[in-house]
Amino acid sequence: MDQIIVQKSDWKDEFWENPWEKGGLAVIGLFITTVLLLILFAIVFGWLQRIEDNSYEED
Structure with missing residues (x-):
């Protein structure tokens, strides 16, 4: 389970680099x-x- 969390974090860091x-x-x-x-x-x-347009029609 820890590996999945680490992989997601690594992907986000790589994206911004x-x-x-x-x-x-x-x-x-x-x-x-x-x-x-x-x-x-x-x-x-x-x-x-x-x-x-409306103001001209009133005059």
Whole structure:
């Protein structure tokens, strides 16, 4: 049973020692963040456009 715990710990340590794995995680994180920000901007500017369209119709 101790060997299984040691092997899992070794795998986690090896993962973080490899710079390519860290770089891959950074790229994936930046990609996900960029997509979420683009979606957020699309929602915000979509709402702003609707508000501006409604204000012109009232005049």
